[in-house]
Amino acid sequence: MTMTDELAHSAARGALFTMGAQLARILLQLLSVVILARLLSPHDYGLLAIALVVVGVGEIFRDFGLTSASVQAPILTNGQRDNLFWINTGLGAGLAGIAFLAAWPVSWLTGQSDLLGILQVLSIVFVVNGLATQYRAQLMRALQFRALAVADIVSAAFALGGAVVAALLGAGYWALVVQQLAAAAILLVTLVWFGRWLPGRYSRQHDVRGLVAFGWHLVVTGLITYGAAQIDTIVVAAKFGTTSLGLYNRAFQIIMTPLNQIRSPLTNVALPVLSRAQEHRERFDHFVTAGQLALGYSLGLPLLLVCGMADPVVTIMLGPQWEAAVPLLRCFAIAGALTTLSFVGYWVYVSRGLSRQLLRYSLVSTALRAVCIIAGSFFGVIGVGIGFALAPAIAWPVSIFWLSRITTLPVRPLYGGALRMLSASTVTALAAWAASTAAMPVAGAWVALVTGLAAAAATAGLLVLIPPLHRDVRTLTGFGRLMLRR
Structure with missing residues (x-):
């Protein structure tokens, strides 16, 4: 099989696994709506919707375009990969702190005191997703689409199960928070399992300035797109x-x-x-x-x-x-x-x-x-x-x-x-x-x-x-x- 055939086969198989996983996730989302809508109130969903607006803006900065930067790079050394891991992790931790502090003004401006606790707990998602970013990028770079599909489906399924249990126990809107945290945590575990690598220390010997510059342009583009x-x-x-x-x-x-x-x-x-x-x-x-x-x-x-x-x-x-x-x-x-x-x-x-x-x-x-x-x-x-x-x-x-x-x-x-x-x-x-x-x-x-x-x-x-x-x-x-x- 020629290189062109191999890439075409990888693209086709990747599309199959990705589409299959996405259809499974859509079905899980529909199932989530059908079940949780009968256990929770519209007010509960409204609170989470406001919180996720804040999380959505932060996620643009947390990734910093470094997923695409590492995937598209013709050559990416192990040292550069390790440095990108720590950059994403640092961004995640910093954004978690910002989100934790922003919970007070957001809850005050919206008049929803419950948002204070929700946003502060959801700030953990930034740290978890920061840890997971380069694991996902490396699986994409290696064309390991089956692993990515499995990780996405498993995390969504277990997160839904956790939310349903929490709702049945009377947790109210916290069931939706549990769903967000469980999805992020389980996704991280499965990506690490499939990735099979542990990051080394950050080193200035491995230059990532070009990758960061590439990512910065994607961040600004993402913000413009979000605003548009x-x-x-x-x-x-x-x-x-x-x-x-x-x-x-x-x-x-x-x-x-x-x-x-x-x-x-x-x-x-x-x-x-x-x-x-x-x-x-x-x-x-x-x-x-x-x-x-x-x-x-x-x-x-x-x-x-x-x-x-x-x-x-x-x-x-x-x-x-x-x-x-x-x-x-x-x-x-x-x-x-x-x-x-x-x-x-x-x-x-x-x-x-x-x-x-x-x-x-x-x-x-x-x-x-x-x-x-x-x-x-x-x-x-x-x-x-x-x-x-x-x-x-x-x-x-x-x-x-x-x-x-x-x-x-x-x-x-x-x-x-x-x-x-x-x-x-x-x-x-x-x-x-x-x-x-x-x-x-x-x-x-x-x-x-x-x-x-x-x-x-x-x-x-x-x-x-x-x-x-x-x-x-x-x-x-x-x-x-x-x-x-x-």
Whole structure:
């Protein structure tokens, strides 16, 4: 087996294990909601949600981009790995102290005295996650995706068990805190077990300044991205009130939460593979174009189907009283499909060590999103949704152009693959829309959904006969065989 075949096989198997683990985690999350929601109150969840906002911001600094830095580095010595371990551990300890002290002003500002104890206990998570960071990075670097999948599933399962026991014993919101702490602690233990190494002492002889500089750019990029993600929520809340925000938020969560849970872990597979292939242009270009096809058809097609069948989807998932969320759901489905295409650009930036350029592009794309959302807000909540979808439609070609100016990139295959995927998915989605719209008033939401899916399947079967699309199917089929081959 050639090196290209080995990397392709590793990528495919990694995607299989990662997707399997992520689906298992999604099922565990659903199970967690079903069980714990019957044992705890909405107030308990509200307290944890506020606390996790603080934890989420701190986690950006705690990682400091050093996971990606160590994964993408062409050469990483044991000494550099040890130094990065202690840097992440030190950052985790420092952030734990900050979070512990910040608990007082946060509880005072929110008027929730219970947050004091919750935040102070959750500050331990920073230390535990700091210890685990480089163990996860090294398993990613070694393409040990099965170990990562097992670690994620085991930690989530045991954490849910601990939370359920605590809730049954009457712990209230502390059951949710137990779940967070148990997940972090068990994940650390399993990562150390699979990693099979113990860090040495920090030594200045092993220079990590370049890796830290790379990570710093990712930290700033992460903060910008985090801030950009809040723009639409702030605009809707400020201009249209909580009822409109509720509609907006529910439609957003239906699309973006599962999308991010699937898309982000795939980055853990793509980055080490692309980092290894970056010295060989032809192999790198092949993986980039194949990765876009795989993302586009596996995620983009289902998202556009949701766009086409938004009426039955909203009725089934939220109920008929949420009918006003239908156009918003369509906007988010389109935005999800377009941002999935641009995700490949992020892989290229990070795998080639272009963190400074990624930061600059993030500033531009954030400004673009803000302009589109604010301009759309003059046309109501639906206008905000349209602006949200328009932003990635503009940002994706800008990203391809930007990247092509600073590094080698298979521009024509990327544009061609995206055009084929979007065209085929749009035609399929229109067929699903026509069938479901005809069935909805007569037979109800479930029959409309099944009818729409049947129409989509028939349309997709006909489209596959078109030679370029048939070649795409062969590429994806080959990728599937690599997944299943041992």
